[in-house]
Amino acid sequence: MKIYAEHGALHHELKGFQQRGIIELVTFPYENKNHNIPGLATPSAAQLGDLGNITIGQMKFRIGDMSASERYEEILSIVGPRNRRDALHVDSAYKSGCAAMLSRDRHIVGKAARLYALLGLRVFHPDVEWEGFVQFVVDSPEAARVPSTV
Numbered sequence: 001m002k003i004y005a006e007h008g009a010l011h012h013e014l015k016g017f018q019q020r021g022i023i024e025l026v027t028f029p030y031e032n033k034n035h036n037i038p039g040l041a042t043p044s045a046a047q048l049g050d051l052g053n054i055t056i057g058q059m060k061f062r063i064g065d066m067s068a069s070e071r072y073e074e075i076l077s078i079v080g081p082r083n084r085r086d087a088l089h090v091d092s093a094y095k096s097g098c099a100a101m102l103s104r105d106r107h108i109v110g111k112a113a114r115l116y117a118l119l120g121l122r123v124f125h126p127d128v129e130w131e132g133f134v135q136f137v138v139d140s141p142e143a144a145r146v147p148s149t150v
Contacts, residue, residue: 001142004093009102011126044091083107
Protein backbone atom coordinates (compact mmCIF):
# COMPACT_ATOMS: atom_id res chain seq x y z
CA MET A 1 0.00 0.00 0.00
CA LYS A 2 1.46 3.34 -1.03
CA ILE A 3 1.60 6.13 1.53
CA TYR A 4 2.58 9.66 0.54
CA ALA A 5 4.54 11.47 3.24
CA GLU A 6 5.46 15.11 3.01
CA HIS A 7 9.10 15.74 3.89
CA GLY A 8 8.24 17.02 7.38
CA ALA A 9 5.58 14.44 8.19
CA LEU A 10 7.59 11.36 9.06
CA HIS A 11 6.82 9.50 12.25
CA HIS A 12 9.55 7.37 13.82
CA GLU A 13 7.40 4.22 13.65
CA LEU A 14 6.85 4.40 9.88
CA LYS A 15 10.10 2.63 9.12
CA GLY A 16 8.83 -0.56 10.78
CA PHE A 17 5.77 -0.71 8.53
CA GLN A 18 7.98 -0.13 5.53
CA GLN A 19 10.59 -2.73 6.54
CA ARG A 20 7.86 -5.37 6.94
CA GLY A 21 6.55 -4.59 3.48
CA ILE A 22 3.18 -3.31 4.64
CA ILE A 23 3.62 0.17 3.19
CA GLU A 24 5.67 1.80 0.48
CA LEU A 25 6.56 5.40 1.34
CA VAL A 26 6.65 7.90 -1.51
CA THR A 27 7.00 11.65 -1.81
CA PHE A 28 7.96 14.31 -4.30
CA PRO A 29 10.51 16.91 -3.13
CA TYR A 30 8.68 20.09 -4.09
CA GLU A 31 10.11 21.97 -1.09
CA ASN A 32 12.72 19.78 0.56
CA LYS A 33 14.29 16.40 0.06
CA ASN A 34 13.95 13.68 2.71
CA HIS A 35 16.37 10.79 2.35
CA ASN A 36 14.22 8.66 4.67
CA ILE A 37 11.51 8.44 2.03
CA PRO A 38 12.94 6.25 -0.71
CA GLY A 39 10.06 6.26 -3.18
CA LEU A 40 9.46 9.02 -5.70
CA ALA A 41 5.83 9.89 -6.32
CA THR A 42 4.50 10.88 -9.72
CA PRO A 43 4.88 14.66 -10.01
CA SER A 44 1.92 16.91 -10.56
CA ALA A 45 1.98 20.24 -12.42
CA ALA A 46 5.47 21.09 -11.24
CA GLN A 47 7.17 24.22 -12.47
CA LEU A 48 10.91 24.58 -12.93
CA GLY A 49 11.24 26.20 -9.48
CA ASP A 50 9.60 23.16 -7.89
CA LEU A 51 12.36 20.85 -9.13
CA GLY A 52 15.30 22.31 -7.22
CA ASN A 53 15.47 19.37 -4.81
CA ILE A 54 15.78 16.63 -7.40
CA THR A 55 18.57 15.89 -9.84
CA ILE A 56 18.05 14.92 -13.45
CA GLY A 57 19.41 11.46 -12.62
CA GLN A 58 16.69 11.01 -9.98
CA MET A 59 13.92 11.89 -12.41
CA LYS A 60 12.45 8.49 -13.23
CA PHE A 61 9.58 10.06 -15.12
CA ARG A 62 9.00 11.78 -18.42
CA ILE A 63 8.58 15.54 -18.58
CA GLY A 64 5.07 14.84 -19.87
CA ASP A 65 4.28 13.13 -16.56
CA MET A 66 4.61 16.49 -14.80
CA SER A 67 1.03 17.36 -15.57
CA ALA A 68 -1.89 17.93 -13.28
CA SER A 69 -4.48 15.23 -12.80
CA GLU A 70 -8.08 15.75 -13.82
CA ARG A 71 -8.78 16.62 -10.14
CA TYR A 72 -6.01 19.21 -9.66
CA GLU A 73 -8.19 22.31 -10.02
CA GLU A 74 -10.65 20.92 -7.46
CA ILE A 75 -7.77 20.07 -5.11
CA LEU A 76 -6.41 23.61 -5.50
CA SER A 77 -9.86 25.01 -4.76
CA ILE A 78 -10.06 22.95 -1.56
CA VAL A 79 -6.58 23.71 -0.16
CA GLY A 80 -6.69 27.29 -1.40
CA PRO A 81 -5.22 28.95 -4.48
CA ARG A 82 -2.42 30.51 -2.42
CA ASN A 83 -1.27 26.99 -1.44
CA ARG A 84 -0.19 25.69 -4.84
CA ARG A 85 2.57 23.44 -3.51
CA ASP A 86 0.17 21.89 -1.02
CA ALA A 87 -2.09 21.09 -3.96
CA LEU A 88 0.89 19.60 -5.81
CA HIS A 89 1.59 17.25 -2.89
CA VAL A 90 -2.04 16.10 -2.74
CA ASP A 91 -2.23 15.69 -6.52
CA SER A 92 1.02 13.70 -6.54
CA ALA A 93 -0.38 11.38 -3.88
CA TYR A 94 -3.54 10.95 -5.94
CA LYS A 95 -1.69 10.39 -9.23
CA SER A 96 0.61 7.87 -7.55
CA GLY A 97 -2.30 5.76 -6.33
CA CYS A 98 -1.63 6.34 -2.64
CA ALA A 99 -4.15 5.08 -0.11
CA ALA A 100 -3.20 7.71 2.44
CA MET A 101 -1.11 10.80 2.98
CA LEU A 102 0.77 12.04 6.03
CA SER A 103 1.00 15.80 6.40
CA ARG A 104 1.44 18.38 9.12
CA ASP A 105 0.15 21.15 6.86
CA ARG A 106 -3.08 22.68 8.13
CA HIS A 107 -4.23 23.51 4.60
CA ILE A 108 -4.21 19.78 3.84
CA VAL A 109 -5.05 18.17 7.19
CA GLY A 110 -7.83 20.67 7.86
CA LYS A 111 -9.48 19.66 4.58
CA ALA A 112 -9.06 15.90 5.02
CA ALA A 113 -12.79 15.09 4.79
CA ARG A 114 -13.24 17.08 1.58
CA LEU A 115 -10.12 15.58 0.02
CA TYR A 116 -11.28 12.07 0.92
CA ALA A 117 -14.71 12.73 -0.60
CA LEU A 118 -13.08 13.95 -3.82
CA LEU A 119 -10.15 11.56 -4.16
CA GLY A 120 -10.69 8.62 -1.81
CA LEU A 121 -7.34 9.60 -0.26
CA ARG A 122 -7.10 9.44 3.53
CA VAL A 123 -5.13 12.26 5.14
CA PHE A 124 -3.56 11.91 8.58
CA HIS A 125 -1.52 14.22 10.80
CA PRO A 126 1.43 12.03 11.92
CA ASP A 127 1.29 13.26 15.52
CA VAL A 128 -2.33 14.08 16.24
CA GLU A 129 -3.83 11.17 14.27
CA TRP A 130 -1.09 8.56 14.57
CA GLU A 131 -3.32 5.94 16.24
CA GLY A 132 -5.92 6.35 13.48
CA PHE A 133 -3.22 5.95 10.84
CA VAL A 134 -1.89 2.81 12.54
CA GLN A 135 -5.41 1.34 12.62
CA PHE A 136 -5.85 2.22 8.93
CA VAL A 137 -2.61 0.38 8.10
CA VAL A 138 -3.34 -2.61 10.36
CA ASP A 139 -6.79 -3.01 8.80
CA SER A 140 -5.37 -2.97 5.26
CA PRO A 141 -5.16 -6.10 3.10
CA GLU A 142 -1.38 -5.61 2.95
CA ALA A 143 -1.09 -5.96 6.72
CA ALA A 144 -3.18 -9.13 6.68
CA ARG A 145 -0.53 -10.78 4.48
CA VAL A 146 2.30 -9.97 6.92
CA PRO A 147 2.56 -11.80 10.26
CA SER A 148 2.61 -9.74 13.49
CA THR A 149 2.00 -6.28 12.06
CA VAL A 150 2.00 -4.29 15.28
